[in-house]
Amino acid sequence: MPETFDAIVVGAGPAGNSAALTLAREGLNVLQLERGEYPGSKNVQGAILYANALEQLIPDFRDEAPLERHIVEQRVWMLTEKSHVGTHYRSDDFNEERPNRYTIIRAQFDKWFSSQVKDAGALVICETTVTGLIRDSRGKVVGVTTDREGGEIFADVVVLADGVNALVSQKAGLRGELKPDQVALAVKETHYLPRDVIDQRFNIKGDEGVVIEAAGTITAGMLGTAFLYTNGESISVGVGCIVSDFAGSDISPYDLLERFKEHPSVRPLLADAELKEYAAHLIPEGGYKAVPQVAGDGWLVAGDAGQFVNSLHREGSNMAMTTGHLAALTIAELKREGRPMTAANLSTYRKRLEDSYVLKDLKKYRDLPTVLHKNKQFVTAYPELLSQAADTWFRVDGVDKRTKERSILRNFRRGRGLIGLVGDAYKMARAFR
Amino acid sequence: MNIVVCIKQVPDSAQIRVHPVTNTIMRQGVPTIINPYDLFALEEALCLRDRFGGTVTVITMGPPMADTSLRKALAYGADRAVLLTDRFFAGSDTLATSFALSQGISRLAAEAPVDIVFTGKQTIDGDTAQVGPGIAKRLNLHQLTYVEHIDSLDLEAREITVRRRAEGGVQVLKTGLPCLITMLEGTNSIRFASMDDMFRAARTRLDKWSAKDAGVEDMQKCGLRGSPTVVKKVFAPSPRTEKAKIIDIAGLEPAQIADAAIETLFEANPELHEDLRAFASGA
Numbered sequence: 001m002p003e004t005f006d007a008i009v010v011g012a013g014p015a016g017n018s019a020a021l022t023l024a025r026e027g028l029n030v031l032q033l034e035r036g037e038y039p040g041s042k043n044v045q046g047a048i049l050y051a052n053a054l055e056q057l058i059p060d061f062r063d064e065a066p067l068e069r070h071i072v073e074q075r076v077w078m079l080t081e082k083s084h085v086g087t088h089y090r091s092d093d094f095n096e097e098r099p100n101r102y103t104i105i106r107a108q109f110d111k112w113f114s115s116q117v118k119d120a121g122a123l124v125i126c127e128t129t130v131t132g133l134i135r136d137s138r139g140k141v142v143g144v145t146t147d148r149e150g151g152e153i154f155a156d157v158v159v160l161a162d163g164v165n166a167l168v169s170q171k172a173g174l175r176g177e178l179k180p181d182q183v184a185l186a187v188k189e190t191h192y193l194p195r196d197v198i199d200q201r202f203n204i205k206g207d208e209g210v211v212i213e214a215a216g217t218i219t220a221g222m223l224g225t226a227f228l229y230t231n232g233e234s235i236s237v238g239v240g241c242i243v244s245d246f247a248g249s250d251i252s253p254y255d256l257l258e259r260f261k262e263h264p265s266v267r268p269l270l271a272d273a274e275l276k277e278y279a280a281h282l283i284p285e286g287g288y289k290a291v292p293q294v295a296g297d298g299w300l301v302a303g304d305a306g307q308f309v310n311s312l313h314r315e316g317s318n319m320a321m322t323t324g325h326l327a328a329l330t331i332a333e334l335k336r337e338g339r340p341m342t343a344a345n346l347s348t349y350r351k352r353l354e355d356s357y358v359l360k361d362l363k364k365y366r367d368l369p370t371v372l373h374k375n376k377q378f379v380t381a382y383p384e385l386l387s388q389a390a391d392t393w394f395r396v397d398g399v400d401k402r403t404k405e406r407s408i409l410r411n412f413r414r415g416r417g418l419i420g421l422v423g424d425a426y427k428m429a430r431a432f433r
Numbered sequence: 434m435n436i437v438v439c440i441k442q443v444p445d446s447a448q449i450r451v452h453p454v455t456n457t458i459m460r461q462g463v464p465t466i467i468n469p470y471d472l473f474a475l476e477e478a479l480c481l482r483d484r485f486g487g488t489v490t491v492i493t494m495g496p497p498m499a500d501t502s503l504r505k506a507l508a509y510g511a512d513r514a515v516l517l518t519d520r521f522f523a524g525s526d527t528l529a530t531s532f533a534l535s536q537g538i539s540r541l542a543a544e545a546p547v548d549i550v551f552t553g554k555q556t557i558d559g560d561t562a563q564v565g566p567g568i569a570k571r572l573n574l575h576q577l578t579y580v581e582h583i584d585s586l587d588l589e590a591r592e593i594t595v596r597r598r599a600e601g602g603v604q605v606l607k608t609g610l611p612c613l614i615t616m617l618e619g620t621n622s623i624r625f626a627s628m629d630d631m632f633r634a635a636r637t638r639l640d641k642w643s644a645k646d647a648g649v650e651d652m653q654k655c656g657l658r659g660s661p662t663v664v665k666k667v668f669a670p671s672p673r674t675e676k677a678k679i680i681d682i683a684g685l686e687p688a689q690i691a692d693a694a695i696e697t698l699f700e701a702n703p704e705l706h707e708d709l710r711a712f713a714s715g716a
Binding site for chain 1: 464501508625626627628629631632635636
């Protein structure tokens, strides 16, 4: 007799965990399947946790969750080969009682998140890969198949939180293949450093943390960013670029990361650190236009599988949690009202997404991926121009200030042309609209 | 037939870190696994159960979090899992561990007689290979260590024949039941659990026994107090200071290469030179 559940959740990342947690709390009989050895074992992120999305689910998560440091300082750097121009925002207000952002180590965090899911009553089974979807004669999804003997499991509805590659939905024909220009490949290393060394190097104390996001010539003309985050006793450092850019380049992701680590602004921060871990991951960066169909007959998509990532603001795991939560609320409502999990009934999920920050934000920046992808000057010419301008401005060398100003302006005009400059400003303004 | 398999949850040695300052092992955040050698014991037990019927019970002594390993063992197909967990067990060496496990096995045997106890040949974190024999001694079981194959099992005659890897050869041993077998690595490969087993493992309640539950009367035999072995110091071996010497042999004849090698050896160790000379001259 095959097992039957109210709902099956595929995947135990932030989206799957949020969905399974919510469904279990709403009293549904939930099965969550994860292919990794334990929840979090295969999950890779920078990683920054945005408190708000998790707070909606677990208000007092700060008491128990394994958190590394709360962020009090954000640095945004524009890099050239030898310099960085940037802004730092640091505020003691970030030392609030309920801090807004944390660095986390996903393997530990996800394990804890999953323990909450189990406590809520969901059945969580790991080391089991979902290989396909089962449909009834009318094409409605009614269950999943797994890689284990006797692996058919049935449910009224399936939440696909199977991550960026979305292999299950793809194989089931619910969506196309990932497009190389809609996905970034990021590589990351974790370096061990004693806590007090990190505190000194970044001018922080206690659980305070610093994050650095960097863009510029460091990505060798490819569209992408680099990052450096402080954890409790380690530093996460990584870089990611759009896959189609990597394909047209002879630089490997790891070469790029080496270059970033060797950058004169970065190298001192990592001095004497011991490499402990390396990882790579794909990030869906296609934005609003890349979001696939989010629900159908007996199924919904949440998290990276739905391409819910705001690449500009580096938000993804929070969107995963919110979309998982909203998917579960959609299901729970139908269940309560005794209505079937049909495409028409589940379509309110899309509405919920549009009413939330998730699709509002993605829609706001819907043109940004295309604009950036077609206008590489934002990561090539401008960092150089900014660096030259700063150099001219700050260097005291007997040249009068008016001449310096003129030289800066001339440089920008020579670099992009007057029309280019105006055009770039217009493109940016439109993309951010 | 009732089989008990003793397992241990150990830190995944592939991912262990040594603290660069204090040189102590950092267990925090290191994933834990079932001691890999124990999986060969578990699979052998499951095969016997599949052929002869009966039950396989896994037992471990450890902190409450050791339940993840027991759950995994259930997923592989074990029928029941017992966790011996108690602060009295903390700090056990191999003597105290074999005492605790034998107490737990005795309680199981009181419910239904145990025919075979399996353990792995040793653990990857302690490497002593003492706990299995310790249990056999305490429970008065025939002891078969380093077993690479079970040739036959006759439940009527209550006899078992195994092949045991020994120094310089393989011994074929026959003994009566009940017995204790420590299984050698590479003898089988652990099965891929069915979906039903995964469900059963996820839903099964583990038996959690304190020292008292396991029938321990003398707490002095448990944990730190029952452990005569004391770890005095843990340290990482310091790397060798002397470097390998490289001899450039480009264009040399074999005899010249031999001379160069010997010359280098003698240079590094003049005493050896003296000794060999004395030896050669028959002194």
